[in-house]
Amino acid sequence: MKSPKKKLIIGEDKISRKKIKEQVKKSQADLIAKIDTLDAERTFARRVLDQSNSVISLFRPIVDQAGEITDFTIHYVNNRMNEATKEDVDAIIGKRMSEYYPDNFENGVFEELVGCHETGKPKEFQRKYTFNEIDFWFSSRAVKLDDDVLVFSKNITKEKEFEIELDVQNKLLSEAEYVANIGSYKWNLGEDEIQYSANAFRLFGYEPNEFEPTVSKFMSFVHPDDLPVLEANYEEIMKRKERTEATYRIITKDKKIKTIRSVGEFYRKEGQWNMVGVLLDVTEQVAAERHLRSRNLELKRTNEELESFNRVASHDLQEPLRKIQMFISRLSGEATQRLEKREKEYLEKVVDSADRMRELIANLLSYSRIDQVEDKPKKVDLNSVLADVKYDLSERIAEFGAEIRSDNLPKVWGIEFQLYQLFSNLIGNSLKYSGTEQPPKITLSSKVVPYKEIGEGLDLTPSRYLVLDFKDNGIGFKKEHSDKIFEIFQRLHSKNEYSGTGLGLAICQKIVRAHNGAIRATGKLGKGATFTVYLPSLN
Known part of the structure; x- marks a missing residue:
């Protein structure tokens, strides 16, 4: 009777084990299905996160024994990080923040993440980061997610730049x-x-x-x-x-x-x-314009006075002077035989003074009219100018036994009769102040030089200039007189030593300046002088 019962129990045991095996297989299948589903969900989530326009990072806090956050583990970073900075995402995940980017502990980012985690409130901030020696700007928003901190960062480098x-x-x-x-x-x-x-x-x-x-x-x-x-x-x-x-x-x-x-x-x-x-x-500008208008009115009055002087000098002064010279000439012709020696000397001084007055008036008129010339500038052949001057001074040149040598001179842009006056005054000056030991020798040379070779001390605009040197072997002058000799009415010698009005070189300077040039003088006492003229070059 006992044996059949035992068989039944054994049969039931076999059935139980079979059910258990089936249940285990089913549970394993369910688990595998859940894992596959979870992997699919994770893969899907990652794909969704990678499609985001932002760099998304998940930071897991690391705490010490006191429960204080000392660092973060980079638990996740989407692929936008690689696209933005060329950083390898797989090499980032799993690292500590202090290991991957220690600067975050100096620029305030670490404090922002800790504050977000402790308060549970979102934090927004902008920071500059450097990856591979290239600067990037990100605008970030940090939110607490369970026990982690999720950070959304937008690359704003271009906007920030x-x-x-x-x-x-x-x-x-x-x-x-x-x-x-x-x-x-x-x-x-x-x-x-x-x-x-x-x-x-x-x-x-x-x-x-x-x-x-x-x-x-x-x-x-x-x-x-x-x-x-x-x-x-x-x-x-x-x-x-x-x-x-x-x-x-x-x-x-x-x-x-x-x-x-x-x-x-x-x-x-x-x-x-x-x-x-x-x-x-425009306070200063208006004041300057007001001052300029005042000076222009003064200049206009001065010009009017100068015009009046020109009229007086050209007519009112010269007319009585011509009569004085005429009557002196008659007196000299009619009474010379009856005059004593001392009286003749007086008469000669009157004649000399009248002649000097006439020359002075003529030179003053010439000086005052240089800027009022009506002739238009043109190309002037300086060889022709020199030839005319030598012809007009031929008697004086012969009287002194002077020798004048010259290079082949170029053409310049200017007023021909003023350039004639310039050459005439300079050559005449060399004849006047020639020495007594040897005949006058005057050399005229020319060359064209750039502005940088001229040197300092002359009021010239940057350009190329024709340089004319009038060199003589006359009495010369002291170095300290090189500027003084161009001043109006200035003379280095008394009128008894050398004739003249003190206007000749002043006229030369005014003519040269009217031609946008300059003139300077160099010399040694007893060793001659050189007058150098700078005129804008045509070449």
Whole structure:
């Protein structure tokens, strides 16, 4: 009776084991299915995160025994990190923040993440990072996710570079406004407030934003004498809305009076009229213009007086002088035989004085008329000028036994009769101040040189110049007299030693300056002199 029962139990045991095996297999299949589902979900999540425009990072806090966060593990970074910075994402995940980017403990990022984790409140911040020696700017938002911190970061490098460039440009513009004494403004005509640049406030004597920049405040700065005209123009300008310019005075905070020139332009934006413009401090310019007008009036009066003098010198002085010379000539011819020796000497001095007066008047007229010439400049052959001078001075050249040598001279742009006068005065000066030991020898040479080879001390504009050297072997002069000899009425010798009026070299200098050139003199006492003329070259 016992044996059958035992078999039954064994049979039931076999059935139980079979069920258990089936259940285990089913559980394993379910687990595998769940793992596959979880992997699929993770893969899907990663793909979704990688499609984001932001760099997404998950940071897991590392705490010490006291429960304080000392670091973060980089638990996840999406592929946008690689696209933005070329950093290998797989090499980043699993590292500590202090190991991967220790600068985050100096730039405040670590504190931002800790604050987000401890308070549970989102944190937003912008920081600059350097990867592979290239700077990147990211705008980040950190949020707490369970016990981790999830960070969304947007690459704003281009925007930040533009912002920095714009900031630099604004600083340069502000500096330029300060240097140029200019202020700028912008005004939405639908509002009462005007937007001034920092230097616009300074033009009124205030620090930036020290007063409320309204239209009425601006009008309060305008000088009372200029206010009615400015207000009338203001109403007309608001109607026409065309480019406007105005000059008026203002009274600054410290009661100084400035003259301001303003320029404004109108434009429409989003249905609203706007005005932009500049304010320029022209106080010094207006004062200079006023001074210039005063000097021009003085110059006009001086020119009128000079014209009057020219008329007097050319007629009123020369006419009686001609009569004096005429009657002296008659007296000398009729009474010479009856005059004593001493009386003859007196008569000769009168004749010399009259001749000198005539020469002086002629030279004064020549000097005063150099700038009033009506002839137009033209190409002048200096060889022809020299030939005319040598012909007209031929008697004096023969009298002194002088020798004049010259290079083949070029052509210049100028007034021919003035260049003739220049050559005549310089050669005549060399003849006059020749020594007594040997006949005069005058050498005229020429060359063309660039401005940089001329040296300092001459008021010339950068250009190429024809250099003419008039060199003689006469009595020369002391070095300290090299500038004095060109001054009007200046003489290095008494009129009893050498004839002349002291105007010859002054005339030469004025002629050369009228031709945009210069002249200088060098010499040694008893060793001759050289007069160097600089004229703009045609070559």
